[in-house]
Amino acid sequence: xxxxxxxxxxxxxAGMASALEAHxxxxxxxxxxxxxxxxxxxxxxxxHNGFGLHEFNEELTGPEFMTRxxxxxxxxxxxxxxxxxxxxxxEDKVVTxxxxxxxxxxxxxxxxxxxxxxxxxxxxxxxxxxxRPSGVYTAGQAQLYLNCYGYLVGKRVFILGSGDxxxxxxxxMTLEGAKVLGVAELMPYSAGLNRNIVQCLKxxxxxxxxxxxxxxxxxxxxxxxxxxxxxxxxxxxxxxxxIEFDADTxxxxxxxxxxxxxxxxxxxxxxxxxxxxxxxDMETDVPGIFSAGNVLHVHDLVDYxxxxxxxxxxxxxxxxxxxxxHKGHVYSLKPGYGIGYVVPQRxxxxxxxxxxxxxxxxxxxxxxxxxxxxxxxxxxxxxxxxAIIPSExxxxxxxxxxxxxxDNTIDVYVEEKK
Amino acid sequence: MIDVLIxxxxxxxxxxxxxxxxxxxxxxxxxxxxxxxxxTSMANSAIVHSGYDxxxxxxxxxxxVLGNSMYPxxxxxxxxxxxxIGSLTVALYEEQLKLLENLAERSKExxxxxxxxxxxxxxxxxxxxSSEVKGALxxxxxxxxxxxxxxxxxxxxxxxNGVCLHLNEEVIKIVKNGNFYNVVTKSNSxxxxxxxxxxxxxxxxxxxxxxxxxxxxxxxxxxxxxxxxYKEGLVNHVIFPLPSExxxxxxxxxTTSGNYIxxxxxxxxxxxEDVSTDKLTLDEVKRQALDMVPSIPFNxxxxxxxGNRPTPSTHDFIIDFAKCDKHFINVSGIESPGLVSSPxxxxxxxNELVSQVLTLTKKESFNPYVRKRIDLAKLSYKERxxxxxxxxxxxxxxxxxxxxxxxxxxxxxSRSVPPRSVKALKKRTRAGFGKCQGGxxxxxxxxxxxxxxxxxxxxxxxxxxxxxxxxxxxxxGNDK
Numbered sequence: 001x002x003x004x005x006x007x008x009x010x011x012x013x014a015g016m017a018s019a020l021e022a023h024x025x026x027x028x029x030x031x032x033x034x035x036x037x038x039x040x041x042x043x044x045x046x047x048h049n050g051f052g053l054h055e056f057n058e059e060l061t062g063p064e065f066m067t068r069x070x071x072x073x074x075x076x077x078x079x080x081x082x083x084x085x086x087x088x089x090x091e092d093k094v095v096t097x098x099x100x101x102x103x104x105x106x107x108x109x110x111x112x113x114x115x116x117x118x119x120x121x122x123x124x125x126x127x128x129x130x131x132r133p134s135g136v137y138t139a140g141q142a143q144l145y146l147n148c149y150g151y152l153v154g155k156r157v158f159i160l161g162s163g164d165x166x167x168x169x170x171x172x173m174t175l176e177g178a179k180v181l182g183v184a185e186l187m188p189y190s191a192g193l194n195r196n197i198v199q200c201l202k203x204x205x206x207x208x209x210x211x212x213x214x215x216x217x218x219x220x221x222x223x224x225x226x227x228x229x230x231x232x233x234x235x236x237x238x239x240x241x242x243i244e245f246d247a248d249t250x251x252x253x254x255x256x257x258x259x260x261x262x263x264x265x266x267x268x269x270x271x272x273x274x275x276x277x278x279x280x281d282m283e284t285d286v287p288g289i290f291s292a293g294n295v296l297h298v299h300d301l302v303d304y305x306x307x308x309x310x311x312x313x314x315x316x317x318x319x320x321x322x323x324x325x326h327k328g329h330v331y332s333l334k335p336g337y338g339i340g341y342v343v344p345q346r347x348x349x350x351x352x353x354x355x356x357x358x359x360x361x362x363x364x365x366x367x368x369x370x371x372x373x374x375x376x377x378x379x380x381x382x383x384x385x386x387a388i389i390p391s392e393x394x395x396x397x398x399x400x401x402x403x404x405x406x407d408n409t410i411d412v413y414v415e416e417k418k
Numbered sequence: 419m420i421d422v423l424i425x426x427x428x429x430x431x432x433x434x435x436x437x438x439x440x441x442x443x444x445x446x447x448x449x450x451x452x453x454x455x456x457x458t459s460m461a462n463s464a465i466v467h468s469g470y471d472x473x474x475x476x477x478x479x480x481x482x483v484l485g486n487s488m489y490p491x492x493x494x495x496x497x498x499x500x501x502x503i504g505s506l507t508v509a510l511y512e513e514q515l516k517l518l519e520n521l522a523e524r525s526k527e528x529x530x531x532x533x534x535x536x537x538x539x540x541x542x543x544x545x546x547x548s549s550e551v552k553g554a555l556x557x558x559x560x561x562x563x564x565x566x567x568x569x570x571x572x573x574x575x576x577x578x579n580g581v582c583l584h585l586n587e588e589v590i591k592i593v594k595n596g597n598f599y600n601v602v603t604k605s606n607s608x609x610x611x612x613x614x615x616x617x618x619x620x621x622x623x624x625x626x627x628x629x630x631x632x633x634x635x636x637x638x639x640x641x642x643x644x645x646x647x648y649k650e651g652l653v654n655h656v657i658f659p660l661p662s663e664x665x666x667x668x669x670x671x672x673t674t675s676g677n678y679i680x681x682x683x684x685x686x687x688x689x690x691e692d693v694s695t696d697k698l699t700l701d702e703v704k705r706q707a708l709d710m711v712p713s714i715p716f717n718x719x720x721x722x723x724x725g726n727r728p729t730p731s732t733h734d735f736i737i738d739f740a741k742c743d744k745h746f747i748n749v750s751g752i753e754s755p756g757l758v759s760s761p762x763x764x765x766x767x768x769n770e771l772v773s774q775v776l777t778l779t780k781k782e783s784f785n786p787y788v789r790k791r792i793d794l795a796k797l798s799y800k801e802r803x804x805x806x807x808x809x810x811x812x813x814x815x816x817x818x819x820x821x822x823x824x825x826x827x828x829x830x831x832s833r834s835v836p837p838r839s840v841k842a843l844k845k846r847t848r849a850g851f852g853k854c855q856g857g858x859x860x861x862x863x864x865x866x867x868x869x870x871x872x873x874x875x876x877x878x879x880x881x882x883x884x885x886x887x888x889x890x891x892x893x894x895g896n897d898k
Binding site: 035083085087098099100101102103104106119120122123124125127129130131132133134138140141144145146148149150151152153154155176177216217220221222248257259261264265 | 643644649691692693694695696697700719720721722723799802803806807810811812813814815818819821823824853854855856857858860861875876879880881882883884885886887888889890891892893894895896897
């Protein structure tokens, strides 16, 4: 059996960034496995700009952003296989993949980084009411047809969900000559970034219906109508608020879910994000198996995917160099009031570097709040936020010296001003 | 001249066609859909019922029990996934225990082996069952089957043995013309000595084209959830509540593909073609299922669907000659337990009814086996590599969720009832059946279909004609 120090599953932004970081840390026996015929993952279909402001201090398109990384992969001669689909990972880190040119291959890896990204919540997953005609797509699926295959799936479009991909597609389809009739959002606030609401909807006079959702999809072979209605605070439809649209296309942008299929049968625990629970080094419950990027938790910006993936690359290098001891004081991180989740879920303080990075999201929009990060009576950090929304991920960098090992739990919670 | 024309390529029509293909007859099948098994045969619970439930003495009871015993051989010949996992009908209240005993009695009358289990015995078999469980009726011969490949392979076997299949042919008129029937569709007409009406939810309408009828078929809609491959052992048997006059109730069951299915509801549907779902009904399905199995992870739901049962006002299957003529045979009202009964119905229709009007001579060349499908999961590491070496397409995974290779897709396209739509291909290969529901692989599937049929992508439908996906090209794009 072929052996590798580090096998990285997924050649998108997380996979490439973690490979480059592990390589920088001296790991030379690396293999990236990518299912598509190209590196870069989903960025290949994200032809809009807005990527790279944090990582490169400039605004790039998705393909430009990912090319910065794939060029470095080539330059550093990091090995990768395209059109190679990983079928399984075993507890003892045997990775089995399949492609047309090598066949079925088993590799014994010393460490693995899972960087398989996420998938879109489907119409079936949200139990969208009505018929199931042609013309209902997830926003990313429509984006794939449009940007990679040259097909416009429809000309009168309604969008359910104000996630970023849906907003981007509202603009994209408008530019291709389609009429976007509106965007409905179940919540009383948008799920997307503010900049996308402005640049993709307001600039094109596309109405956003907050606290609305699809009440019925109509049409037999082809979608003919979408009926939306307003919902109350318990998400029940309010009678008489129905609006009917003559639409041939309904796009769904109703959430992304980490794709953890490959590790779902291993002895690994998962968090509320539906990604694996990880340590400060992005290590899962199985020593030597790491996870980073959207397969861990869905990020708002690819720049943050990259920085997290670098942490995983460093973590894997530490593991391979015998520097992850899992000894000493260990913390569990507990999301409290107003906090949806915190990554990482555990911190081995002895293994941690000088800086510990916490990532979290709030459960709803807040104004003028303090966020507390505390272990027992020790206030590690208090952060004032004049405004905070769930669509933006919060990143906090903390000096290791702030942690006093007083308690096993670190609480992260919101305190509203009275 | 056609000897036998079958209207409807659902499971019943397909198995009748297959049975007829073992004789020297000219057999044709019409279906209004773009694929076989595209209506009721596709949207059901996929359960091979044991037969404890139908009223003793009815056709339902007779064909269910007989059909159940035919499944192992049928599925071996047709290369269809079938597992006899057994069913548990559970009592959640003390007063239901008496009803379980009644069911056990009925089972005896129907000739079905069952066993009454105590609450502890049930919990041992099904650790995730409600703690409220008071007992259950175990029917070990109940099974689960892949209903998609069952119908496809039944028809494929029929076609391999000489049957002609015509899809997208909706019958609008039937005229008796001397000693044959002229069956008129929207675009053609067919002359046949014998017509078999296996038109499912429309079978009363088809029957009414030849004589006045004194019964009707009502569409009774059932809505379902499909859960992802969650993990093994959520339930190990088909779990039923106690049956009521509305049907067998909402079940929770594993599928042959390693998913779980939850449903169906039961509501009268005025529009027989309507297979929409609605929130209130699905919420109720959810509630009732959680009563039996409280830990069902509904956040793992990947699809909802509904199907219409062809419920006859006679309360039993209608399998007989038309009153006016023995050359018109009705196989109507085949609601649950229709799937399990279908092989026995097919035998009966051919041996007992068709034989009265046509001379049946065995076809020497008849082969009951379909060409075996390549099941990659069952191959060893070495065998799989040998296969990929021979045909590299078996190494290229197109559908990431369900791990379907291009080789399997091309193999399906080379078979005698090939898929013509994205949905037809999905039913056969599971490409697009997983958690992303085709979000990633659908364009690749469309390309494979377009290439095989040598048509542009814009002509590949999702399901029937008019459901095309690649409708327009982008600025500067072209339709390849």
